[in-house]
Amino acid sequence: MTSATTLTGHKFERQFFEAVVKRRLFFTETFDIYRLSPNFKGDNRGLFDYGPPGCALQANIVDAWRKHFVLEENMLELDCTVVTPEPVLQTSGHVDKFADWMCKDPIKGKPTASGDYLRADHLIENVLKARLDRGTGGLTKDAPKLDQATIDEYNNILAKIDNYDGDGLAELIKQYDIRNPENNNEVLPPVPFNLMFKSTIGPSAASPVYLRPETSQGQFLNFKKLLEYNQGSMPFASASVGKSYRNEISPRTGLLRVREFLLAEIEHYVDPDKKQHLRFGEVSDVILPLLDRETQLAGKTTPQKLTVGQAVELKIIDNETLGYFLGRVLLFLQNIGVDLSKVRFRQHLANEMAHYACDCWDAELLTSYGWVECVGCADRSAYDLTVHSKYTGASLTVKEALPEPAKVEEWQATLDKKLVGPRFKKDAKAVQTAVEELDQTTLESLATELAEKGVVAIKTPGLADGSTSVALSKELLFIAKVTRQVNTREYTPNVIEPSFGIGRILYSLLEHVYWSRPDAVERAVLSLPLAVAPNKPIAHRISTRLRKLGVANMMDSSSASIGKRYARDDELGTPLSVTVDFDTLKYGSVTLRERDTMRQVRGPEDDVVRAIKGMVDGTDTWEQVLNRMP
Structure with missing residues (x-):
């Protein structure tokens, strides 16, 4: 359990938070009644269904992403197939190299949530973090204290855990006696496990295929057509939103590590000799918290804050185009309500770098599970277009x-x-x-x-x-x-790729905006911004008017008291609630309540509808509404 606090100073308790978001049906375990059945022998771990507010929140995040990137920068959007022939992913390197290191617990002991297989780097992380928590009084005051040398040693390993290969992870497991924390069993040395789901096409089963692990390959294979569509003009970007699939070894962190997930990816094609960006000046003063490679290898985890311009000038970020997108990513996260004090950009270490990348930065968000990679920004150089061109003989160059x-x-x-x-x-x-x-x-x-x-x-x-x-x-x-x-x-273009894990962003955002009323920890609130909140009020006529204005809303006509209805709206993250009462029938006025402050104003229906529309569009603020309405 994390020691983080909510907006009102209460200690963040994950079980309370997840109880709220599951009760309000933001998401739920898929095939749940089968999972709870004693007859079910399958595995539904890492699979989740989104409920009505979860669907709405996800759709709003994707809509904000499209507006921020696709529409703002005239990107060319594609919707490519999920089923991918084996030669495509063989050529791209995924069949041979898209793998994590896996340990097996060979003893059939106490049943565990993860089964007999454990991801090696996560196993080491979890064990060392637990030892640090116990040894520094974080979990129990009676545990033996760790000396400072051991604390520093563990922290140094954790700071660069992503830089260990299979042999390095095996040595750590042996040296520090890392065991399965569920049953204290020893584990076997790590072996690589390919994360892709394999299948076949047709009744003969002669044509192997995979479910795509990312949306990018379909974009690369359409490059020549996109270049022609774009009148041969460079640079340009394609974009795609769609489901991707990875056969995670031991998914156990809710929406953060799942086997089916929504990706929103951009492939920005650029002249390798001209990686400047026309709009770089718009983000050059944006301040980024950067955890570069050298800092991690020194065993440190505190990022340095630099403007995008400074980081590019110092060559911490390799080029203007990569820096431009890092700045734009931060602005997007800010727009949808992410807590910027819980954001950092971490540079990939040499051994964790994807086979196609020459540089990569992750936008990581701090959650109760620790720092979570939510956006990856990779410079894929000319790797993908080059290998596909070589295999097929097709020209994927620019003249x-x-x-x-x-x-x-x-x-x-x-x-x-x-x-x-x-x-x-x-x-x-x-x-x-x-x-x-x-x-x-x-x-x-x-x-x-x-x-x-x-x-x-x-x-x-x-x-x-x-x-x-x-x-x-x-x-x-x-x-x-x-x-x-x-x-x-x-020349063969280089590719700068920002890749967004929508589910991870959604979950992290929910944690960031979760809090409870100071006088009652059980009164939960999700302070979702108006732009992405699932519901924005009301009664039939007002509801219809708002929908015609493009404002999504939900009507609550239950028999619950007004206080309970407000509490329900708070847990759903509803920013504004309109109450229709007996005075509405008499005077034509309605009450407008703001979620975070619980302050209310009352006025004619027309004035309230205009105020809601203005706040949703960003042309009005709650403070302005308070000043002009009683």
């Missing part, structure tokens, strides 16, 4: 006309095909392809070696005899530097 012709000096390799064909026979095509794919640095090195030795070895996969290289002599291969005139420039 731009130069202002004037330019002379280009480059190394060029030429094979004597008359000799190569008879010499290599069936392997001739593979040899030719291998030579054509040599980059300039390699060609320069090979030219020197060929001049000195008269023969060079060229890596050539796919040879008939199973070997992986061929020897080419001066008679077969000629390498020289040539000068040619070009009128166009061709």
